[in-house]
Amino acid sequence: MLRLNVNGKVRELSDDEASTPLLWVLRDALGLTGTKFGCGVSICGACTVLLDGEPIRSCSMPASAASGRDVTTIEGLASEDGELTPVQQAWIDLDVAQCGYCQTGQIMGATALLQSNPKPSDDEIDAAMAGNICRCGTYLRIRKAIKQAAGNMGESA
Amino acid sequence: MSSSILARGIPSRSPAEGSLARGIPSRSPAEGSRYAAMEAVFDAIAHPAQVPGPGLAKFSRRRFMQATGIAGGGLMLGFVLKAKPAHATPTALQPNAFLRIDADGILLYAKNPEIGQGVKTSLPMIIAEELDAAWDDVVVRQAPIDGAAFGPQFAGGSMSVPMNWDTLRQAGAAARTMLVAAAARRLRVPPAELSTRDSLVVHAASGKRIAYKDLANAAAEFPVPDASALKLKDRRYYRLLGTRVTGVDNDALVRGQPLFGIDQAVPGMKYAVYQKCPAVGGGVSSFNRDAIAKMPGVRDVFALEGNGKFAELLPGIAIVAGSTWAAIRAKRELKVEWSLDQAAKDSWSDSARKAETLRHVPGEKRVADDGDVDAAFADADTTLDAYYAYRFVSHAQLEPQNCTAWWRDGAVELWAPTQTPDSGIKAVAGVLGIDPSKVTVHQTRIGGGFGRRLYNDFMTEAAAISKRYGGPIKLQWTREDDMSHDLFRAGGFHQLRGSLDAEGRVSGWRDRFITFTHGNGRPVSGGDMSRGVFPAGLLPNCRIEQTALEWKTPCGAWRAPGSNVFGFVVQGFLHELAVAAGRDHLEVLLEVLGGPRWMEEGNIRALHTGRAADVVKLAAKKAGWGRKMPEGRGLGLAFYFSHAGHFAEVADVSVDANRKITVHNVTVAADVGPIINLSGAENQVEGSVVDGLSAMLGQSVTFEEGVVQQSNFESYPMLRMPHTPNVDIHFIDSDYPPTGLGEPALPPLAPAVCNAIYAATGERIRTLPISLEGYSV
Structure with a gap:
């Protein structure tokens, strides 16, 4: 039995899934389709989730590697009563998305960045987000949204 | 690569292991008709009848x-x-x-x-x-x-x-x-x-x-x-x-809620993948069916013959499994012997060699011929020749192709990320041999279009697999499937000659364009200069010649078809002429545009030279055109008109000794009529700048023996956040009817950046992507 702790809930899976990339376990077995498939080789960032708070590319990590660790997906960011995080809210306020396909991965990357560095500079944002492709080219808004979220987190802290 | 066969390109004729399926021939309709449905889709989008607007007769x-x-x-x-x-x-x-x-x-x-x-x-x-x-x-x-x-x-x-x-x-x-x-x-x-x-x-x-x-x-x-x-x-x-x-x-x-095609699920749904011949159009001779059928999670594996039409159903092997991963894993173990008699044998290097010869002789057709170009050249004070070329590119939308299909009781229901659901219904009905009324399409949100999803091959494949399997399936392409089976933006070659009179005015212009054709008597989508491409109509003496090379791999509409490459060529060469004349680029561009007039009387979606001049002047003013720039840094200007949108852009670019460029800022001035959603409008312009830059920097799809040589984002790079320029946007909120903003902001970007590189270094770029000339970010 493979046990994953996904968004605070223990999910039990067949051992047959041990070698399946975490991405496909999340999407197909658990129905958490917010995490996206983009390249399959961990160079686009669409599949980014947090593993014990660190951003990882779920398309290239076997589910077994997440066994017993905390997995946070985009579906697990908002509070139980639906309140969005400052990062999610900034994405809405600044109308970041075009097609929106990469944005859940971008939001997970941004969330991890702000947890480790609450006041990142532009260069630090660029470095942290360089692994996430936005094919529509919304990078200027992503950077701005991260800064807005950082400001709002600062005020509430 | 998703299969060992793909990684090597076309396999040698080694016998496939295990039991062999009977040879499955692909039907081969007349060559031209294989592209007919695909090109009808493009025609509908690219050249629609005039749209309604104030002062026009009611839309017929x-x-x-x-x-x-x-x-x-x-x-x-x-x-x-x-x-x-x-x-x-x-x-x-x-x-x-x-x-x-x-x-x-x-x-x-x-x-x-x-x-x-x-x-x-x-x-x-x-x-x-x-x-x-x-x-x-x-x-x-x-x-x-x-x-x-x-x-x-x-x-x-x-x-x-x-x-x-x-x-x-x-x-x-x-x-x-x-x-x-x-x-x-x-x-x-x-x-x-x-x-x-x-x-x-x-x-x-x-x-x-x-x-x-x-x-x-x-x-x-x-x-x-x-x-x-x-x-x-x-x-x-x-x-x-x-x-x-x-x-x-x-x-x-x-919140990550299911919006996209890839997120759809229906009860009892299985997961499918589809392997086609790496050289488009090849058929399945045999494959290791038994070995695949035994793999974990695999429910069914079968070959489909296809209907022979590009962008509909090509021959291939479907694997249906209990999860996406089980299907992808099994696909990687496929060993296929392809029959290549119908397959593409396209070669980029071969085409480039042919173009090298053709550029020295007059083209097959004159698609524009105003005045007397030969006389203008004979009378000229100065003539200038230049050879421009650009590679094929892929759409590479981030959501790989997918579609969920459920065949039951003689009808099919699809959940599809398609740009053309209407065409999709017809294509699916045709492939399944049913009436279009038996096809229901649920439109999903789409993870990027850029023209790729005008073509509905993923829908027809999903429908055919569901019918054959006998239950609901979600078809999932891998990134590698997507890149090897796109409908590519075609490459092209332009031998240009321009002339200047004694006053330094552009007196003659000849563009000898070498494009591609699918052998059906017409150039590929986006590879046709016969419809008033700049500067045709603006100069007294202008000739555009067009010669088409045979090309089998289907080409399709890519964001601002035609314009996305013609803009680079003609706006770069106009700058070359301005430099040769020793004149200011802005002044020459405005002179070529001339006094305010519609270029097509009665068509409010045509180029209007007054609107054009207004955006050119506005972009120049906002960018501080003419100001002194530091060593190694320059401003470049370009204008382009497409999709009824008038756009001028000024790029501010630095170049270092290693040809590493930094695009600091792009100033954009646009007249698209009234703005509907200002946030969305600005987002489209910002995205077009990034897309234009991404494509011009390093994107190139090459083919050998019909097989695409790129497979994923490591060989087909996308611009990333650290290299994104600031974008400064100015809309002229005119009273003309509005047009869309998905495309027209893109074409001026590449020439503006290349003209800026010239201003910074004195080096002229005539090749896309510019990585081929040693530039990087």
């Missing part, structure tokens, strides 16, 4: 259908507004298919596919403006695919806004008129004493206000006013249009 549905072949059964404007909504109920106000108001509130339907261009927000905004609905009161829902109710429903050619501008305004105004009539009866006052705003009818004299939702029931009893009798708002009174509105799906997007 008949002419539109004849001209475009799109959407059989679709109804236009007047017809649409009279069409009965599918589920009209007596307690709701539903004067047309686009909206529904009842006691619960205001529901607006977004009629066209959302591919990231923002129409799920902007089209309903147009209705809401005329309806005088408060945007916060509005719920937007994706419309069902129903041509009789909604008219043509496609996302392409930047046409969603211009084609629906009148219809949607009238849809909102019709409902507003009925609400006012109902309020007048309830309050016993003349309608003229009533006004509307924020989803309320207001009687100013008495201070009485009635919410729309409380009037819907009564309003529904009034006759739907005739569209021609409706009085539309003057722009001065707009409250919503032109403001910044966040996308209607944004809340669901940031």
Whole structure:
């Protein structure tokens, strides 16, 4: 039995899934389709989730590697009563998305960045987000949204 | 790579292991007809009949259908507004298919596919403006695919806004008129004493206000006013249009809710992959069926013959499994012997060699020939020759192709991220041999279009696999499938000659264009200069010659087809002529545009040289054109007109000793008529700048023996955040009818950047991507 702790809930899976990339376990077995498939080789960032708070590319990590660790997906960011995080809210306020396909991965990357560095500079944002492709080219808004979220987190802290 | 076979390209004829399937020949219709359906889709988008606008005759549905072949059964404007909504109920106000108001509130339907261009927000905004609905009161829902109710429903050619501008305004105004009539009866006052705003009818004299939702029931009893009798708002009174509105799906997007094609699930659904021949069009001779069938999670494996048509169903091997991963894993173990008699053998290097010869001789056809170019060259003070070339590129939309299909009881239901659901229905019906009425398409949000999803091969494949398997499946392409089976933007070659007279004016221009054809007597999509490409029509002596090389791999529409490469060539060469004349580029560009006039009388979607000059001057002014730049840094200017959008861009670029470039800023000036959603409009321009830069820097698809040599983002790079320039946007909010913004901001970017590199270094770039000339970011 493979046990994953996904968004605070223990999910039990067949051992047959041990070698399946975490991405496909999340999407197909658990129905958490917010995490996206983009390249399959961990160079686009669409599949980014947090593993014990660190951003990882779920398309290239076997589910077994997440066994017993905390997995946070985009579906697990908002509070139980639906309140969005400052990062999610900034994405809405600044109308970041075009097609929106990469944005859940971008939001997970941004969330991890702000947890480790609450006041990142532009260069630090660029470095942290360089692994996430936005094919529509919304990078200027992503950077701005991260800064807005950082400001709002600062005020509430 | 998803299979060992793909990684090596075409396999040698080693016998496939295990039991062999019988040879499965691919049917081969006449070569030209294999591309016919695919190209009809492009024609409909690229060259639609004129759209309606002020001062023009009413849009002729008949002419539109004849001209475009799109959407059989679709109804236009007047017809649409009279069409009965599918589920009209007596307690709701539903004067047309686009909206529904009842006691619960205001529901607006977004009629066209959302591919990231923002129409799920902007089209309903147009209705809401005329309806005088408060945007916060509005719920937007994706419309069902129903041509009789909604008219043509496609996302392409930047046409969603211009084609629906009148219809949607009238849809909102019709409902507003009925609400006012109902309020007048309830309050016993003349309608003229009533006004509307924020989803309320207001009687100013008495201070009485009635919410729309409380009037819907009564309003529904009034006759739907005739569209021609409706009085539309003057722009001065707009409250919503032109403001910044966040996308209607944004809340669901940031929560990761299932919106996209890839997120769809139906009960009992299995997961499918489909392996086609790496050289497009090849058939399946044999494959290791038994070995694949035994792999974990695999439910079924079978070959499909295909219908022989590109962008519909090509031969391949389907694997159906209990999960996406089980299907992908099994696909990696496929060993296939392909029959290559029908397969493409295209070679980029071979084409480049042919072009090298052809560029020295006159082209096959003259597609433009104004004045006397030869005399202009003979009389010239100076002539200049230059050879430009650009590679094929891929769409590489981030959501790999997918489609969910459920065949049952002689009918099929699809959940599809398609830009052309109308065409998709026809294609699926054709492939399955059923009537189009037996095909239902549910439109999903789309993880990037860029023209790729005008073509519905993923739909026909999913439908055929579901039928053969006998149950619901979700077809998933891998990234490698996507890159090897795109409908590519074609490469091309241009041998240019220009001349200057004694005053340094451009006196002659010849573009010897070497393009590609699928052997059906016409150039590929986006590879045709016969429709008034700049500077044809602007110069007294201008000739464009066109020669087409045979090319089998299908080519398709890629964001701003044609313009996305012609802009690079012609705006770069015009700069070369300005430099040769020792004159300011801005001055020469304005001189070529000449005095303000329409380039096609009576067509308000044609180039207007006055609008063009205005954006050129505005971009130059905002960018500080003419200012002294530091060593190694320069400004570059370019103008391009496409999709009825006039765009000028100025790039500010530094180049270091290692040819590493930094694009500091791009100033964009645009005239696209009134802005619908300012936030969405700016987003499209920012994205076009990034896309243009991404493509010009390092994107190149090459082919050898018909096989694409790139496979994923490591060999096909995308621009990333650290290299994104600042974008400074200025819209001239003109009174001309609006056009869409998905495309026209892209074409000027590459020439503006290359002209800036010249200004910074004195080195001229005539090849895309510029990585081929040693440049990087």
